[in-house]
Amino acid sequence: MSTPSKVSIDAVGKVFGEGEREFLAIDRIDLEVPTNQFVSIVGTSGCGKSTLLNMVGGLAEPTFGDIRIDGRPVTGPGRDRGFVFQGYSLFEWLTVEGNIRFALEKSQLSKAEKAELVRHYVQAVGLMGFETAFPRQLSGGMRQRVAIARALVYRPSLLLMDEPFGALDAQTRGMMQELLLKVWEEHKVTVLFVTHDVDEAVFLADRVVVLASRPGRLKRDLAVPLDRPRRYDVVTSPEFTALKRTILADIREETLKVMALDPA
Amino acid sequence: MPNRPTVAEEAAHGRADRRKAEKRAGLFRLREPIPDSIFTSAGFVVPALIVLVWLAVTALGLVRPLFLPSPLAIVEEAWRQASTGILFSDAAVSTYRIMVGWATATVLAVPIGILMGNFRIFEGALEPLISTVRYMPVVALIPLSILWAGIGDEQKILILFLGTFFQMALMIMDNVKTIDINLIRAGQTLGFSNAEILRRIILPAALPGIWDTFRITVGWTWTYLVVAELVAAQTGLGRRIMDAQRYLATDTIIFGALFIGLLGLITDYLFKRFGRALFRWTADR
Numbered sequence: 001m002s003t004p005s006k007v008s009i010d011a012v013g014k015v016f017g018e019g020e021r022e023f024l025a026i027d028r029i030d031l032e033v034p035t036n037q038f039v040s041i042v043g044t045s046g047c048g049k050s051t052l053l054n055m056v057g058g059l060a061e062p063t064f065g066d067i068r069i070d071g072r073p074v075t076g077p078g079r080d081r082g083f084v085f086q087g088y089s090l091f092e093w094l095t096v097e098g099n100i101r102f103a104l105e106k107s108q109l110s111k112a113e114k115a116e117l118v119r120h121y122v123q124a125v126g127l128m129g130f131e132t133a134f135p136r137q138l139s140g141g142m143r144q145r146v147a148i149a150r151a152l153v154y155r156p157s158l159l160l161m162d163e164p165f166g167a168l169d170a171q172t173r174g175m176m177q178e179l180l181l182k183v184w185e186e187h188k189v190t191v192l193f194v195t196h197d198v199d200e201a202v203f204l205a206d207r208v209v210v211l212a213s214r215p216g217r218l219k220r221d222l223a224v225p226l227d228r229p230r231r232y233d234v235v236t237s238p239e240f241t242a243l244k245r246t247i248l249a250d251i252r253e254e255t256l257k258v259m260a261l262d263p264a
Numbered sequence: 265m266p267n268r269p270t271v272a273e274e275a276a277h278g279r280a281d282r283r284k285a286e287k288r289a290g291l292f293r294l295r296e297p298i299p300d301s302i303f304t305s306a307g308f309v310v311p312a313l314i315v316l317v318w319l320a321v322t323a324l325g326l327v328r329p330l331f332l333p334s335p336l337a338i339v340e341e342a343w344r345q346a347s348t349g350i351l352f353s354d355a356a357v358s359t360y361r362i363m364v365g366w367a368t369a370t371v372l373a374v375p376i377g378i379l380m381g382n383f384r385i386f387e388g389a390l391e392p393l394i395s396t397v398r399y400m401p402v403v404a405l406i407p408l409s410i411l412w413a414g415i416g417d418e419q420k421i422l423i424l425f426l427g428t429f430f431q432m433a434l435m436i437m438d439n440v441k442t443i444d445i446n447l448i449r450a451g452q453t454l455g456f457s458n459a460e461i462l463r464r465i466i467l468p469a470a471l472p473g474i475w476d477t478f479r480i481t482v483g484w485t486w487t488y489l490v491v492a493e494l495v496a497a498q499t500g501l502g503r504r505i506m507d508a509q510r511y512l513a514t515d516t517i518i519f520g521a522l523f524i525g526l527l528g529l530i531t532d533y534l535f536k537r538f539g540r541a542l543f544r545w546t547a548d549r
Contacts, residue, residue, distance in 0.1 A: 057449075057453065058452075058453075059449050059452065059453075076452070077449070077452040077453045078453070078455065079453070079454065079455045081453060082453065083446075083449065083450060083453045085446040085449070085450070087444060087446060089444050089446035089447050089449075089450055091447065091465065091468070091469070092469070092545055092546070093468045093469070093471075093543070093545050094545075102454070103454050105454070105456075106454060106455040106456070134544075134545040135545075136545060136546065136547065150450075154454070
């Protein structure tokens with residue numbers, strides 16, 4: 001018997017709007033994600049990838065189908081999941097430490113244990129020396145490190161990332177991808193990572209899921225058989241390029257389809 | 265090759281050249297920065313010019329003092345009011361009315377604005393009403409305010425309240441609404457209840473914006489002061505101006521208006537200073 005999935009998405013669909021303006025954003029997506037797998041979800045804008053992530057996070061409700069985590073249906077947001085958003089979304093009135101500690105408030109740990117966890121994650125994301133800085137004083141990459149530490153510190157078993165590096169410049173983004181992989185190797189969790197950057201999707205993931213647009217459907221489910229730990233230069237390998245070519249072709253096809261639907 | 269300039273010399277030369285070019289182009293380059301000293305002093309030059317023209321016009325007798333008294337007459341009037349103490353008793357009464365009127369508006373507008381900004385049902389129920397009522401001319405409500413609140417301080421406070429409350433409620437709704445929705449989502453993911461999210465996430469996130477609304481609305485109450493003290497007031501800065509109208513005391517009118525403006529400016533400045541101290545984390549770097 002196979003092990004039960006960490007996340008199981010079963011014929012999930014989402015309808016937005018009412019009456020005449022009603023439209024189908026996601027049409028019956030099925031997806032099984034095993035424990036500790038790193039899954040990238042890519043697709044053109046408007047393919048429903050963020051909506052799908054929000055539904056797994058319990059921040060939006062599926063119109064039909066159901067989503068289970070560890071076999072239990074999702075009924076709302078919860079501490080078994082961590083969320084990292086594109087816009088950092090830090091508590092700006094709290095320091096770096098304060099932001100990370102805030103995530104531990106609902107936990108039963110002792111004060112000393114919490115302090116130790118905060119210290120550990122500050123170190124894991126390389127923010128030593130910035131513990132008492134406020135988010136406004138940090139660069140984009142550093143802010144997103146705080147967000148990652150905040151999402152991991154309470155040890156959720158599922159990490160949901162919605163284009164977390166989308167607002168960063170190319171160099172910072174590359175460094176953040178490596179940092180994320182390093183942290184993930186050390187603190188294994190299941191990851192659903194939404195992005196529109198194909199390189200990023202392949203570089204990070206064990207598996208890339210490509211969504212079709214209007215409505216969002218599963219277009220391709222592709223294993224990424226690249227060795228781990230991965231080095232930054234894996235992106236120049238022929239295996240990487242082959243995977244990238246397949247995904248790029250899929251996305252191009254979807255983009256052309258969408259452009260034909262509503263020419264700009 | 266002794267006479268060949270070093271890289272450093274070349275660079276220094278280049279800098280000097282550029283500085284010269286900048287000077288030539290002067291202060292009128294599109295969107296280009298100008299020296300801070302010039303920027304700041306320009307702000308004093310314009311009012312000073314206005315006062316100079318004013319002085320000249322009155323000294324040359326081009327306008328009758330009844331229409332425009334000389335700036336010196338204004339200073340004299342200021343001295344008269346200050347030395348006899350009316351200025352301070354007027355200011356105290358007016359400040360009291362403004363504080364109470366504004367505070368009452370705030371005490372109601374903050375919770376209502378927060379509810380409207382967070383719960384669609386409150387927004388749906390109250391926003392259309394408030395948006396309509398806020399365009400009611402407050403001056404037109406003076407007769408009603410007398411009928412309801414009499415001719416004492418309560419009536420003045422009611423006018424100041426009516427002039428502030430509706431706008432403030434809408435502005436606070438906006439302050440609350442414009443915070444990053446993902447902060448709320450993060451709070452939900454972290455297991456916080458609605459009440460906790462409201463108190464520990466939404467409120468601190470919206471507070472700098474709310475504070476700015478306080479600053480702006482308290483400034484408005486100063487501009488409403490004359491309207492509030494239009495009827496049946498014995499004292500107050502606004503009253504003094506209305507009385508002066510009866511005696512055509514133009515100098516009192518001009519000084520009164522300037523003084524109310526000055527108090528408004530000081531309030532604004534104090535709010536800004538306190539805001540910076542309260543919300544240190546909003547400072548970049």
